[in-house]
Amino acid sequence: MxxxxxxxxxxxxxxxxxxxxxxxxxxxxxxxxxxxxxxxxxxxxxxxxxxxxxxxxxxxxxxxxxxxxxxxxxxxxxxxxxxxxxxxxxxxxxxxxxxxxxxxxxxxxxxxxxRPAAIRSHNEKLTIAQFPEFTVPTLVTADGERLRSFHAEYGDIILKPLDAMGGTGVFRVEKKGLNLGAIIEMLTDNGSRTVMAQKYIPEIADGDKRVLLVNGQVVPFALARIPQNGEVRGNLAAGGIGRAQPLSKRDREIAETLAPVLSGRGLFLVGLDIIGNWLTEVNVTSPTCFREIERQTGFNVAGLFMDELEKTV
CATH class of the missing domain: 3.40.50.20 (Rossmann fold)
Structure with missing residues (x-):
């Protein structure tokens, strides 16, 4: 072929x-x-x-x-x-x-x-809103006052753009709110660009877990990307260290709930991001971590991908 x-x-x-x-x-x-x-x-x-x-x-x-x-x-x-x-x-x-x-x-x-229409319809940040039972409090807006109110309510939040990857543009703002105004101005381009705010999840210290779905099949290992050197971002591109581990009960619950739904929409390969017990992103453009999982566990993710592709075409 x-x-x-x-x-x-x-x-x-x-x-x-x-x-x-x-x-x-x-x-x-x-x-x-x-x-x-x-x-x-x-x-x-x-x-x-x-x-x-x-x-x-x-x-x-x-x-x-x-x-x-x-x-x-x-x-x-x-x-x-x-x-x-x-x-x-x-x-x-x-x-x-x-x-x-x-x-x-x-x-x-x-x-x-x-499928291209499925990629277009599933923003990698916004798609979590379709599964609110698995998400922390979240706000999506370009309105600086709404973002300030969200911070006042939750005290410790993450702010990030909707169209980037690899941890680019991700900020944590703690209770004191240092630089909150400047961060909001920069990320929203003074109110002209929509961003996402989420309640901070302390379990990021244990890693931002990448869970892979292939044609509705759940890969049994996640790659926990653990922040280093005071970073809040676990992304490998931001210096995080990857640790492969079996899925937790909650990881599997989230993955097995979303897998048939997303596969049915034409999303053959999906990378879920889970921090602690919470779904934070649904990656559909070019999900990664195949090689790290295989290197550490022996599970051939690319082999599963090709098995499913050959069956499908």
Whole structure:
């Protein structure tokens, strides 16, 4: 089967920890041919959506020589066995436009995972509001006064943008409210951009747990990303240390509740973020942590991904 990966430029991959690379390597091991393309490689030309794709071979080496480009060609996406969406945020206008192009390809027969309309409909921060039984008090607004009132009520809060990743733009404001006004002004761009505020969850000290769902199946291990050096953010990109661990009873309750719902909506791969007993994010663009979980537990997440993909297509 030929698989096309819609992702960031190959030169930006860090293969020792990259989940997209893990899927690619598993696909090649199974005899599939892999291709890649980026956001601006797509075009609507008449009634066709085409992409300039690179046919790549894996070299078995590390960065920066982990791949070789065998050929470059223009293809309609429905000619592939599957298109795997692995483009990182920010989820900006260009990202949204790319989902429209992918959706047009889907209407002509392309098999796309995750489905573009489903990605567009599930903001990675806001989707938790659909599952209030699993969330802490949350406010989403651009109104500075509402944000100040939320802080006054809960005393210790997290503020973050709605369209970033890797812990970018995440702030904790404790009871004294130091710099609250400046943080609100910056994140909301003086009231013109919507942000999220959540009650602070002290269990972040034990890690921000990434729980993976693959085609409605729950991966039995989470990666707890533990903040370091006084950080409030556990994200690996922000310096957190990853510790793989079995799912807790509460982790499994959340995951098993959401898995069939999200799978039924066209979300083949989802990364839930859980702190303590609470759901904080639903990641649908390019969920990670495959390699860390496999390295520490032996559980082959990419293998499960390919098992489910092969069954589906």
């Amino acid at each position: 030929e698989l096309a990966f819609y992702a960031d430029p190959l030169e930006t991959f860090k293969v020792q920890k990259d989940s997209t690379f893990a899927i690619m390597a598993e696909a090649v091991k199974r005899g599939h041919r892999i291709f890649s393309f980026c956001q601006h490689d797509m075009a609507l030309d008449g009634n066709k959506v085409v992409a300039t794709v690179k046919r790549i071979e894996l070299t078995g080496r590390e960065n920066p020589d982990w791949f070789e480009i065998e050929q470059t060609e223009e293809r309609e996406l429905e000619t592939f066995g599957a298109v795997i969406v692995r483009k990182d945020p920010p989820f900006d206008t260009e990202y949204i436009n790319s989902t429209y192009l992918l959706e047009l390809s889907e209407r002509k027969g392309a098999r796309i995972f995750n």
